[in-house]
Amino acid sequence: MNAAGEAIRVEDGSLRVPPQPLIPYIEGDGIGPEISRAARAVLDAAVEQAYGNTRRIRWVEIYAGEKAQKLMGELLPRETLEAIREFKVALKGPLATPVGSGHRSLNVALRQELDLYACVRPIRYLPGVPSPLKDPQDVDFVIFRENTEDVYAGIEWERGSPEARKFRELLKDHFGVEIRPDAGVGVKPISEFGTKRLVRKAIAYALSHGRKRVTLMHKGNIMKYTEGAFCRWGYEVAREEFPEQTITEEELFSRHGGKIPEGKVLVNDRIADIMFQHVITPPREFDVIATPNLNGDYLSDACAAQVGGVGMAPGANLGDEVGVFEPTHGTAPDIAGKNVANPTALILSGALLLDHLGWTEAARLVHEALARTFQQKRVTGDLARLLGGTEGLSTDAFAEAVVENVQTLSETEEA
Numbered sequence: 001m002n003a004a005g006e007a008i009r010v011e012d013g014s015l016r017v018p019p020q021p022l023i024p025y026i027e028g029d030g031i032g033p034e035i036s037r038a039a040r041a042v043l044d045a046a047v048e049q050a051y052g053n054t055r056r057i058r059w060v061e062i063y064a065g066e067k068a069q070k071l072m073g074e075l076l077p078r079e080t081l082e083a084i085r086e087f088k089v090a091l092k093g094p095l096a097t098p099v100g101s102g103h104r105s106l107n108v109a110l111r112q113e114l115d116l117y118a119c120v121r122p123i124r125y126l127p128g129v130p131s132p133l134k135d136p137q138d139v140d141f142v143i144f145r146e147n148t149e150d151v152y153a154g155i156e157w158e159r160g161s162p163e164a165r166k167f168r169e170l171l172k173d174h175f176g177v178e179i180r181p182d183a184g185v186g187v188k189p190i191s192e193f194g195t196k197r198l199v200r201k202a203i204a205y206a207l208s209h210g211r212k213r214v215t216l217m218h219k220g221n222i223m224k225y226t227e228g229a230f231c232r233w234g235y236e237v238a239r240e241e242f243p244e245q246t247i248t249e250e251e252l253f254s255r256h257g258g259k260i261p262e263g264k265v266l267v268n269d270r271i272a273d274i275m276f277q278h279v280i281t282p283p284r285e286f287d288v289i290a291t292p293n294l295n296g297d298y299l300s301d302a303c304a305a306q307v308g309g310v311g312m313a314p315g316a317n318l319g320d321e322v323g324v325f326e327p328t329h330g331t332a333p334d335i336a337g338k339n340v341a342n343p344t345a346l347i348l349s350g351a352l353l354l355d356h357l358g359w360t361e362a363a364r365l366v367h368e369a370l371a372r373t374f375q376q377k378r379v380t381g382d383l384a385r386l387l388g389g390t391e392g393l394s395t396d397a398f399a400e401a402v403v404e405n406v407q408t409l410s411e412t413e414e415a
Helices: 032-051 066-072 078-087 106-113 162-175 192-208 227-241 249-255 272-278 293-307 344-357 360-375 381-387 395-408
Strands: 009-011 014-016 022-026 058-061 089-092 118-124 140-146 213-218 246-248 265-271 288-291 314-318 323-327
Touching: 022 032, 022 078, 032 089, 032 344, 032 360, 032 395, 078 089, 078 106, 089 344, 106 323, 118 192, 118 293, 118 344, 140 192, 140 293, 192 213, 192 227, 192 265, 192 288, 213 227, 213 272, 213 293, 227 246, 227 265, 246 249, 249 265, 265 272, 272 293, 288 293, 314 344, 323 344, 344 360, 360 395
Parallel strands: 022 058, 022 089, 089 323, 140 288, 213 265, 213 288, 246 265
Antiparallel strands: 009 014, 118 140, 118 314, 314 323
């Protein structure tokens, strides 16, 4: 480890961040090395512009995925998990996940091993980015997706396997439920514990970030004892743990004339299917959305299309002490090594990391510089094709353009 840096500590539930924190990073597979290099360059420039020589990130590479397999003989070394636990945060590029067979998702494994139970995905429009919406500037909300339960718990058995047969027999013999013999089967656990800690984090975020609403998204009209329970337990958290800070929709109209009082957060709920319409018309009705795992996966990717696509979608996976910050998109092996990938999602994930550290001035500079770069139509090829009339930049050239804008922005300039 670099002797010039220090480890971040947690004291009384809060991060204690030294001026030169040691921050691990995982390059990732596919386009990971290219976008990781670009993101770190932008983040370093933002920290230097915001704080001069008084603060600096000391990056420490750790390994997972294909590079870990090559160097250490395994996809997710124990040393990697220990480093993230020790240093409390990490910046991670995308890791490959096979479909239908092969090794378990490393992304899911990281979240479960480190108990990163909240996947936080901001959906925010940056001026200059092409969007299919008429008023994309209205899109500014944050999805809190439960990260460890639901179908992502990975409890499933292949069609024809002894385990699937035994499970079908159990259901038939003890519960009178018959499943076709050619079916694969899985289990969808949603617990009170897992739900409440997610919703607790979502409400606390809304209160600390000046957000006015927390919406519980669920399919409880059909799955009454899993997603329906998620909704019920979410309301219990608001009522029992935040009674002075939250109100329900019924109270909003019966006591407050439909206007959320100052200092209060409205906690309401919406059925999952109709949410996909409501986040489009009208998106300004949402601030924070808390949802079970699979719903949140679908919703966050769909909402990313409103603000430029998954190439623009950052993410944070948070536990009580540890956070891993990563883009929403995959490894894009078809363009890996060509220096054409859009690094914006990982850059924005890095901005989330800066905000998590309390380095909000640097995080703001990243957003402002990205917006200015987009408005200048200095974009990578994926966005250039949508904008028209401009040539796409390479990954490195785009990062250089953002760094240039970081360096020319004043710390007080508004985005």
